[in-house]
Amino acid sequence: MLQAFFNGLSGLFSFSKGLDNVSNNVSNMNTPGFRGSDTFYRSVGGQDGRGLGSSVAGTEVRTKPGDPRQTGNQTDLAISGAGYFVLRDESKEVFYTRSGQFQIDSNGFLVDTVTQRRVAGIAPSGALIDINIRDQRSLPPKPTTRVEMVGTLARSGPTDTSHKISNVQVFDASGSAHSLTIDLEQLPNSSDSWSAKVTDSAGAMLGSGTIAFGLDGTPKAGFNSLSVTLNGQLISLEFGTPGSFNLASQVASGPSHTLGAKVVDGSAIAGLSSLAFDEKGIVQFTYSNGEKRTGSQLALADFPDETALIAAENSLYRAPDSMRPNYGRPADGPYGRIQGGYLELSNVDLSQEFGDILIIQRGYQASSRVMTVSNELLEQLYNGTRGG
Incomplete structure (x- = not known):
């Protein structure tokens, strides 16, 4: 009877942690690039094969992409296909995200709007670089020849x-x-x-x-x-x-x-009129004189097992030490294409979350009932002992 009490208690702990995960998914249903996660439970057994209740085995990231939403801001980017944007801070710590909510900061760097971490580009050699447009804000004058x-x-x-x-x-x-x-x-x-x-x-x-x-x-x-x-x-x-x-x-x-x-040629100093990213993640500059030029290219990261990514705040992920990311270029091989002027929405499905809530609620109620019955049996045992 005592073991039944503790088994019911372990169920309460497990289901409460599952509800915590569901509540986190629901609260981030409107967070761009957020990927929901699922809670997995495991049974706990003793050396003699007796059941000792349950516990949470962990959570796993859902890899299904969210729907794209048009924003009209050309520095907002979405990935159509596989891959993650790469963000780096001043200490060169690397994070990964599907949220392409970017902007150009006062120093000309392409940064994440929320964290201000710099968005990584990829050099011809394959090395990660910062994307900076400071030298592309204007074109020098050209004499007519x-x-x-x-x-x-x-x-x-x-x-x-x-x-x-x-x-x-x-x-x-x-x-x-x-x-x-x-x-x-x-x-x-x-x-x-x-x-x-x-x-x-x-x-x-x-x-x-x-x-x-x-x-x-x-x-x-x-x-x-x-x-x-x-x-x-x-x-x-x-x-x-x-x-x-x-x-x-x-x-x-x-x-x-x-x-x-x-x-035929010649122009005054030409200011930058607009910039946009093409499907290959290359910056396209358009100037006031109508001239067009290209800039840096975005880097994307791909992983052997996306579900092993470690969730951090602000829709960011870290790679575990045991897993090395592969860096590449958009629209090249396994990497997805870039949609400029779009954001990827959360992949949280409210129907699934409500279904999980009902299952958790029933499990919690049943575990609570097991504890109640166990307590009543123990109380009856004690009362019988006092009566003797």
């Missing part, structure tokens, strides 16, 4: 033997913009040759020369480009390849000239 002249000049327009192209915006080495004007005048002694001069917005001459076309209307070799100097830098005005109609050309006659200028 080439302007393409596209369109036609009419050899014998009715009254139009000159052509002006205004407001050609170019950039110097400091990123400052300059508006150029290109004046073309048909030479009186040659209907296939044009004098060209380039001036800035103040009317200062930057360069001049002669542009000529062959009988077929294509630019003539040696007369198909013009170089001008702007604040010490050379800018080449290209009229096209001799024998080709790829850029400028001359026609026999026409109502007007259509020649225009296309600035």
